[in-house]
Amino acid sequence: MIVVLAGGVGASRFLEGVIQVVPQDQITVIANTGDDRDVYGLRVSPDTDIVIYTLSGSVDEKNGWGLRGDTNNAMQQLTSYGYENWFWLGDRDLATHIHRTNLLRQGKTLSEITAGLTKSFGLQLRILPMSDQPIETHIKTPDGLIHFEEYMIKRQCSDEVQDVIFVGADTAKPAPGVIDAIKQADAVLIAPSNPIVSIGSILSVPGIHEALHETSGMVVAVSPIVGGAPIKGPADKLMRGLHVEVSAVGVARRYRDFLDVMVIDEQDAHLKEAIEDLGIPTVVTNTIMSDSVAKANLARAVLQAAGLHFA
Amino acid sequence: MIVVLAGGVGASRFLEGVIQVVPQDQITVIANTGDDRDVYGLRVSPDTDIVIYTLSGSVDEKNGWGLRGDTNNAMQQLTSYGYENWFWLGDRDLATHIHRTNLLRQGKTLSEITAGLTKSFGLQLRILPMSDQPIETHIKTPDGLIHFEEYMIKRQCSDEVQDVIFVGADTAKPAPGVIDAIKQADAVLIAPSNPIVSIGSILSVPGIHEALHETSGMVVAVSPIVGGAPIKGPADKLMRGLHVEVSAVGVARRYRDFLDVMVIDEQDAHLKEAIEDLGIPTVVTNTIMSDSVAKANLARAVLQAAGLHFA
Numbered sequence: 001m002i003v004v005l006a007g008g009v010g011a012s013r014f015l016e017g018v019i020q021v022v023p024q025d026q027i028t029v030i031a032n033t034g035d036d037r038d039v040y041g042l043r044v045s046p047d048t049d050i051v052i053y054t055l056s057g058s059v060d061e062k063n064g065w066g067l068r069g070d071t072n073n074a075m076q077q078l079t080s081y082g083y084e085n086w087f088w089l090g091d092r093d094l095a096t097h098i099h100r101t102n103l104l105r106q107g108k109t110l111s112e113i114t115a116g117l118t119k120s121f122g123l124q125l126r127i128l129p130m131s132d133q134p135i136e137t138h139i140k141t142p143d144g145l146i147h148f149e150e151y152m153i154k155r156q157c158s159d160e161v162q163d164v165i166f167v168g169a170d171t172a173k174p175a176p177g178v179i180d181a182i183k184q185a186d187a188v189l190i191a192p193s194n195p196i197v198s199i200g201s202i203l204s205v206p207g208i209h210e211a212l213h214e215t216s217g218m219v220v221a222v223s224p225i226v227g228g229a230p231i232k233g234p235a236d237k238l239m240r241g242l243h244v245e246v247s248a249v250g251v252a253r254r255y256r257d258f259l260d261v262m263v264i265d266e267q268d269a270h271l272k273e274a275i276e277d278l279g280i281p282t283v284v285t286n287t288i289m290s291d292s293v294a295k296a297n298l299a300r301a302v303l304q305a306a307g308l309h310f311a
Numbered sequence: 312m313i314v315v316l317a318g319g320v321g322a323s324r325f326l327e328g329v330i331q332v333v334p335q336d337q338i339t340v341i342a343n344t345g346d347d348r349d350v351y352g353l354r355v356s357p358d359t360d361i362v363i364y365t366l367s368g369s370v371d372e373k374n375g376w377g378l379r380g381d382t383n384n385a386m387q388q389l390t391s392y393g394y395e396n397w398f399w400l401g402d403r404d405l406a407t408h409i410h411r412t413n414l415l416r417q418g419k420t421l422s423e424i425t426a427g428l429t430k431s432f433g434l435q436l437r438i439l440p441m442s443d444q445p446i447e448t449h450i451k452t453p454d455g456l457i458h459f460e461e462y463m464i465k466r467q468c469s470d471e472v473q474d475v476i477f478v479g480a481d482t483a484k485p486a487p488g489v490i491d492a493i494k495q496a497d498a499v500l501i502a503p504s505n506p507i508v509s510i511g512s513i514l515s516v517p518g519i520h521e522a523l524h525e526t527s528g529m530v531v532a533v534s535p536i537v538g539g540a541p542i543k544g545p546a547d548k549l550m551r552g553l554h555v556e557v558s559a560v561g562v563a564r565r566y567r568d569f570l571d572v573m574v575i576d577e578q579d580a581h582l583k584e585a586i587e588d589l590g591i592p593t594v595v596t597n598t599i600m601s602d603s604v605a606k607a608n609l610a611r612a613v614l615q616a617a618g619l620h621f622a
Contacts, residue, residue, distance in 0.1 A: 070384065091402040094402075099389060
């Protein structure tokens with residue numbers, strides 16, 4: 001069994017490679033739910049939805065999130081009732097949030113709901129939210145705590161980042177199956193996702209960090225920072241805010257206490273030595289997932305770094 | 312102040328006439344909420360929405376409900392998650408239900424929410440739900456109790472009607488302002504709505520029936536039964552189920568203990584004597600609301616029957 005710790009867009013692209021190489025029923029994704037929030041009273045889980053939409057071929061590829069060809073009539077109408085509209089929700093996508101909220105109110109867990117959605121979209125892999133309890137990633141700024149999505153989308157990452165707080169993490173538990181999946185994994189792959197918020201929020205759930213120490217499988221991370229900048233998203237601003245070097249070395253340092261192998265891009269070959277100085281063997285390969293073949297090649301290289309071989 | 316007891320489509324057409332004749336700020340609509348139900352976990356109030364959408368010129372005129380030109384992408388997606396789809400909800404319309412549900416969960420009352428929606432759609436009249444407590448109209452059939460909307464839409468009125476039950480009415484209270492509006496009205500107009508379910512559910516709210524006795528204004532009803540059949544909807548099946556004659560006479564008998572004047576269509580002129588035998592003065596006029604002029608003429612005739620004169 002392969003476990004993948006996943007954020008949203010970067011992780012989904014990485015997973016598009018993994019599912020070309022590993023049978024879906026041998027894959028468990030542990031998804032970041034720190035970006036989850038209530039919009040119009042509906043519970044939105046951006047990262048799990050991005051993974052499901054992407055792997056099922058339903059995603060709006062231009063954005064990397066939402067459903068392809070979606071309309072936004074409900075949102076326009078909601079705006080006329082006085083709601084903010086910086087968080088774009090299409091009509092078909094809204095159905096997912098209506099459904100999730102409906103089932104949560106009926107007492108279903110986020111795990112159960114996510115499993116149902118995964119199946120509805122025809123996927124065979126297992127997607128586990130990191131926790132069934134709400135954990136919300138907030139950015140500490142001079143204006144106070146701001147939900148990560150608001151910081152990123154509404155405020156366009158313009159605030160000074162003083163800290164990142166995972167509200168609710170203290171008392172949360174890993175979702176059922178998360179700890180066992182990590183401990184029993186043949187390999188744990190850390191997708192090229194934001195190390196501070198996406199992977200950071202998964203690591204904030206009590207017990208997950210320890211499980212990464214205890215797993216008998218290799219833990220292999222792919223750096224989301226290439227050539228000194230993130231492929232996508234505000235990882236650089238958050239890393240700087242937390243005084244983390246914006247490079248594959250900085251990422252490796254975040255993960256060093258449980259990481260077995262780091263995978264970095266060819267552009268960063270010169271950083272191999274610095275990462276290996278941390279005691280982390282480092283593989284240099286093409287990590288730019290420009291097309292389907294590049295995605296599969298990266299998945300193969302990462303699995304090979306974990307000591308596993310797939311055709 | 313003119314009070315109108317209102318169901319959905321028939322009442323909205325009648326109100327389109329009333330607002331041509333009476334300034335909106337002199338009108339209070341008391342709306343049936345017995346058709347309200349939860350769909351996908353969202354609270355839907357069919358009749359108040361029909362009134363608001365119709366009077367604001369936003370309604371889908373072909374159906375008489377919903378918003379004109381609406382799409383149904385969310386509903387299609389929800390169907391793929393296993394939901395039933397017999398209750399058509401467009402995307403823009405869904406925004407109304409998302410908004411209502413969101414505010415209810417925040418502790419707002421249905422009255423407050425309805426007032427807000429009325430204002431959002433640019434209307435100046437006052438629309439009061441009959442009650443802020445949920446009351447749901449159920450049809451007693453050989454298969455058990457069935458929500459009125461399910462009986463009418465999903466089951467196409469095919470069940471034998473044994474009784475009509477207003478679930479929750481026993482312990483409900485009239486919404487704030489309802490009793491005062493009726494008691495202080497210059498006239499209470501009973502729209503040509505289904506007498507059993509739409510008006511019947513309003514009358515089921517404790518205190519409303521008594522207020523109709525106590526009002527100093529005239530109580531005038533327009534028969535929704537013309538030529539032995541309802542203009543729209545299943546009133547005939549429900550009336551037969553309750554052993555009520557399917558005619559303007561049967562309607563007048565339902566309202567006789569508080570009704571001052573009955574307004575019937577020219578086609579039913581031969582029923583005037585039978586209704587007057589009940590002690591109810593009866594006005595014969597054209598009640599078929601074929602166009603805007605006919606609607607205004609009907610409103611004028613009804614107001615005149617109530618002893619009021621508008622230009």
